[in-house]
Amino acid sequence: MKITAIETLRTEEFSNVLWVRLHTDQGLIGLGETFYGAAAIEAHIHDTLAIRLLGKDPTRIEALNRTMVDLPMAQSSTGVEYRAASAVDIALWDLFGKLTGQPVHNLLGGLNTDRLRVYNTCAGYGYVRSHNIRPVDTWNIGSDEGPYEDLNAFMTDAGALAESLLESGITAMKIWPFDPVAQANRGMSISAEEMGRALDPFEKIRKRVGDKMDIMVEMHSLWNLPMAMKIARALEPYGAFWIEDPIRMNSAQALAELAQSTSIPICASETLGSRFPYKDMLDRGATHIAMVDLCWTGGLTEGRKIAALADTYHRPFAPHDCTGPVGFVAAMHCSFSQPNTLIQESVRAFYTGWYKELVTELPVIRDGHALPMEGPGLGTELLPAVFERSDLSVRKSEVDA
Template sequence: MKITAIETLIAREFENVIWVRIHTDEGTIGLGETFYGAGSVAAHIHDTLSPRLLGRNPLDIEALHRDMTALPLAHASTGAESRAVSAIDIALWDLLGKVCNQPVHQMLGGLCRPKLRIYNTCAGYGYVRNRDIRPVNNWNLGAQEGPFEDLDAFMTDAGALAENLLENGISAMKIWPFDPIARETGGLDISAAQMKRALTPFEQIRQRVGDAMDIMVEFHSQWNLTSAKRIANALEPYNPYWFEDPIKMTSTAALGEYARSTHVPVCGSETLGSRWPYKEMLDQDALGVVMVDLCWTGGLTEGRKIASLAETYHKPFAPHDCIGPIGFAAAIHMSFSQPNTLIQESVRAFYRGWYRELVTRVPTIEDGYVYPMEGPGLGVELLPEVFERSDLSVRRSEEAA
């Protein structure tokens, strides 16, 4: 078997998402995906990676991954180069599963559990929908109406939202009410009045449902260390489940200082590329929960190595997902195959909303748990209607005749 063509697909309506299709001489096609900077990712795939992959055996995943990451600028980052590698790697695993007629989680070692707890990231239908990915700008409130506009809900009545989630069996939620204040102050400082405003959702949740809801706090790396420590201290009485990316993940020493200042575990980080920065942070006890986005950090090949690395430090693994439907499916397969997976991120405004416009199926989520994907490969394909969209642009690199 050999790779005969590599396609990239971008729909203007979903301009952050890029799909990759790996074609073979035997007719099997692998599907992958990544998110953000779709045009840059496509350029790297076709201009740099395709010449290295065309004509090769797609089942040699480890060797192909090494060749793709042995290039300048492809190390320890989540830039366009790493996202391109990630999308291709996911497609290769999808292809391998199809060739072997097994789901990807089986190819990764099989199921470690029959179901897995999820948490709801409280985004809305329009969240990160356009190219302006700056925090707060990317909220896009009111872009689409529906019952799961959870971002507006946590900013207006987080207690009612928590109650609604519990009624649906979901007992963990992630919110980011400090983001607007970080935009106001540049993340340099937070006043007493601003602190009180940002703490309101936590008060509402605890008053409405008590400790029945676990609360993850997302900071999007917007704060300096001094302010982040003050915020952590103010939040501790509300018993958060974790603090995610409180500062930029660029200083292990600073993150370690932050981790030592609070009893709440630090979760990080989808912004890290490859296992190497994770090891450095784990060595310094700067991470309590290891999070990875498979679409950014090197795909399933690198993701399982990061999960295993976390296990050697007795730390739990928690895949990130606030991106596209193929990445979500890949994360589900990874989560089920790793013994130290703690919990899986999900966004109900996505998997009950726009994901269904694009793919043949979404993972089954019931009563706060996700269940394994079935079928060969990832178990999901793009809908036929996607290929007929008027806003779809397709680029294809083929093996020379």
């Protein structure tokens, strides 16, 4: 089998999402995806990667992954080069699954569980769906697309939101009420009044549902170390499940200081590219839970290596997903295949909302758990309606005739 063409697709409405389709001489097509900076990633795929991939055997996934990330400008980051490699890598695994007639999770080692616990990231329908991603600015609260405007809910009545999630069997939720303060103060300080306002959702959740709900705290790398320590101390009485990305992920030493100062586990990080920075974090005891975004860190090939690395340090694995539908599906395959997966991120406003406008199949979420995807490869495809959209842009690189 040979790769005969590389096709990229993006839309104006979902402008952060880029899909990659790998065409082969056997008629099989592999589907991949990445998120954010779609136009720049598209350019890198066609201008830099295409010449290295066209005509190659797509079943040599490890070799092709290494080809893509060994470029001088692609060195352990989540920049354009790694996001491009991630999308192509996911498409390679989808192709391999279609060739063998197996779901991707089987190719990665098989199921480790029959159902997988999920948590709900409390985003709304418009959250980071389009345009530049900035704290607060892209929350897009106020959509009337459906019943799960969970971002507005956690900022106004988090207790009622927790009760709603429990009614559907979801027993873990992620919120980020400290972001507006960080945005206002550049992450440099937080007053007593601001602290009280940010802690209000935790008060409401515990008052309404007690300890029935696990609460993850996302901090988006917005704080300096002293303020992150102060916030962690304030959160301890509420029994937070984890604190995620409290400071910028460029100092294992600083993150280790934070980890040693609090009883709340540290989760890191969707912002890390490749397994190498994870090793630095793990060596220093800076992170307790390895979070990975497969669309940014090198795809399924690198994701499973990070999971295995974390396992050697007796740390759990928790894939990130607050991006696009194909990335969500890929994360599920990876999560089911890794023995140290703790929990899988999901966004009910996404998988019951705009994801359904784009792909044929999504994971079944039932009673707070995901079920394995069925069918060969990833088990999902872009809907025919995607190819008919008036805002669709397509670019294709092909083997010379």
